[in-house]
Amino acid sequence: MIKKIAVIGAGTMGHGIAETFTLYGYSVNLFDVNAEVLEKAKQQIREELSGLVAEDYTSVADADAALARIETVTDMAKAVADRDFVIEAAPEKMELKQQLLKSLDELAPKHAILATNTSSLSFAEMCALLSEDRKKRTMVNHWYNPAHLMPLVELSFFGNMPAEIYEEVAALYASVEKQTAKVLKDVPGLIANRIQQGVAREAFSLIEKGVAEPADIDIALKFGPAFRYATTGQLEVADFGGLDIWCVVGDNLLQAMDNSTQANPMLRKKVSEGKLGLKSGEGFFQYPPEKIAAIRQKFTHRLIHQLKASREYI
Template identity: 35%
Template sequence: MKNISVIGSGTMGNGIAHVFAQHGYEVSLIDIKQELLGKAMTTITKNLDRQVSKELISEEGKTAALARIHTFTELEPGVKSADLVVEAATETMEIKLDLFRQLDQYSPKEAILASNTSSISITRIASVTHRPEQVIGMHFMNPVPVMRLVEVIRGYATSDEVTDKIMELSVKLSKDPVEVNDYPGFVANRILMPMINEAIYSLYEGVAGVQEIDTVMKLGMAHPMGPLQLADFIGLDVCLSILKVLHEGFGNPKYAPCPLLVNMVQAGYKGVKSAEGFYKYIPGSKDSVVSPRFSK
């Protein structure tokens, strides 16, 4: 594989493009607006600069990586030469199904179609294509240039050959791939989201405050970040979407989203992306304080 197309230039998409370009692949980064692509390239440049300052890559390596990324605002020209397409669009079933119908039409017949979905069924996504054996999940972790894990999700029809290729490719990206089967939430979010949801319930029911809950999990369980702060960084809307997938997929009430989470998302408090969730974030700064809504 030499040519990689990445659909979506948001946090995950630009991180995926960064990693592929850094490791010598030609990358077509695709989004609906040039403004979004410009913002993504600025982010990639800053992240590469950070790697240069930490002596993880050279200045020449940074320049070469940026030269390998080509941006497109239309799907067809962006995927026409792809060996692998990685979809990193909004975590919405309808959007992904529509994209994969188009990818099946526009990308080469031999191309592998991968989704970075964090919870949506690969089998369902593959069902709208004429190549279900070539559809697979590549669930990168955020921030992509830093986190080593890739969940490689086999759909019901995904072939052994395609799975092996993606496992090998992930290693070439200096990642640690883990093969999992296609069930709601896969492994990472099937375990993580109930923990986050329970932390929100603990706040909702008045067991403890935001900082207290996060401190218990950081100091008591050696987590680098508390579950409420982590939810803010993931995006509360994303957490809610994943919990809904788990709840609907298993039909088990233990996955029902906490009413507090539902209300926060409906009110527009989505975490870091909206500058406030369980914490309040200062734009342009890493500093945060507990949201006044949850202050004692």
């Protein structure tokens, strides 16, 4: 039974993963080689927990207890020595992941399950340096950002591990109110990112063709397909609409839609101009520096409300 957890990497994803587990009562060691990154992560977790308290998602007492259950560690051997489950959230670089998993194989207890938060790298290649026994206890656990708010975690079941180990991890995620999607094949992007890229490709293409302004495209998505997607999956939507109708519409529309296999040139141009979105102050929309904090807060507020509503739906 999984009781003690280590998270390797305290950046954007790692701190949120640690925060989630500790909020539900798990002991978490949060590792990073950089003590300053760990201190920043602890502060960010503190602020995010305060946001959950403000939205009545959790209590002050539970938030304080969650923070107390996180131990920040700069020694990897110490971080994983007594852990049952170790998830790495390092940058998406193959050699780095390979060496990191190899080190975890050597340092973690034999019974420990290893997981990687990758969404784009080959799982088999990442595991190339692992012992055969450890390969049976290693898997992909892909979280969505922000990790403490998004309910989805994609779990790999690629044939390398026994079903009972998979079920043990799935039960762990159920205990922290995550919805898990079982991925049966090792493909780039897994499930959710591939679907998201398909939607994004057409949205970018519509802007490039001058069909609508960015704000109107987002309105069409938020209050059209995405409104249903909050509670209804695409395949369920198709069943309710009628597969015969979807077949006819597909024949009519797909031939006229974007089928490019690279990032949209307009998107690439914005990147080259330094227009990266919220973090640079401009992307498809403007983000004045003095308003960024409020914009982030409003974004988080919306997600917390969706998360609270999803408890009733699930």
